[in-house]
Amino acid sequence: MKRINQLLIVVCAAVILLAGTVIAEEPYKAFHKYLVELKGWDAEDPTGMNMNMPGMSMLTAARSYEKDDKTIMATVMIGGAAAMAMQSGDISMEADGVSMKTETIDGFRVMRGYDTEEKSGMVSVRLGNTEEKTAIFMVVFEGVAKKDFLNLAKKFDWKAIAKAAKKRL
Numbered sequence: 001m002k003r004i005n006q007l008l009i010v011v012c013a014a015v016i017l018l019a020g021t022v023i024a025e026e027p028y029k030a031f032h033k034y035l036v037e038l039k040g041w042d043a044e045d046p047t048g049m050n051m052n053m054p055g056m057s058m059l060t061a062a063r064s065y066e067k068d069d070k071t072i073m074a075t076v077m078i079g080g081a082a083a084m085a086m087q088s089g090d091i092s093m094e095a096d097g098v099s100m101k102t103e104t105i106d107g108f109r110v111m112r113g114y115d116t117e118e119k120s121g122m123v124s125v126r127l128g129n130t131e132e133k134t135a136i137f138m139v140v141f142e143g144v145a146k147k148d149f150l151n152l153a154k155k156f157d158w159k160a161i162a163k164a165a166k167k168r169l
Contacts, residue, residue: 026050027168031061031076034161038152041065041072056080057133059168070143072152076127076135076161078168083134105150108158114146121146123153127162128169135165 028048035046048061058079065072092101097116102109105125114121120142127135139153 028059028061028076030164031059031161032063034076034157034164035061035063035074036156038065038072038155041067051079058082068143071141072144073140074156075138075140076165077138078135078165079133082136083129106154106158108162112150114149116146119143119145121149123150125153125158127158127165130169133169135162135169137161137165 032046044064046063051058062075100113102111109126111124122140125137
């Protein structure tokens with residue numbers, strides 16, 4: 001009986017420790033390691049959030065970067081609302097210095113847009129999806145030249161982010 005009590009105490013302690021670890025480790029934090037340092041850029045600490053409510057869940061992990069008058073915001077989004085940020089149809093549009101198009105880059109469906117006058121744009125990468133959720137990686141730029149913004153977005157490992165995101169879909 002004494003051995004059973006000791007064993008129960010050990011099991012209960014292990015469960016409490018594991019539960020504390022699960023509670024302390026927010027799911028969005030698993031994506032912080034993919035929001036890498038960019039050489040020559042000052043980076044804020046990554047942030048994020050998890051939201052769960054009936055019929056909808058959302059995970060975001062984000063990190064902002066600055067260099068002179070340039071800014072970048074890199075964000076991983078997983079959930080139903082992420083689908084709105086990445087339409088599935090093909091887009092090709094140019095008007096008054098503003099362009100937007102979808103294409104396949106390195107096996108990923110990518111939407112990118114750029115405003116020449118504002119020197120701002122975005123690259124949105126579809127990482128995967130199910131009927132209920134979509135995972136995207138989005139990089140928003142301000143003050144970055146059009147010739148540079150896609151290469152900056154490619155500094156992040158899209159394949160590794162997609163692999164991690166698929167575990168959350």
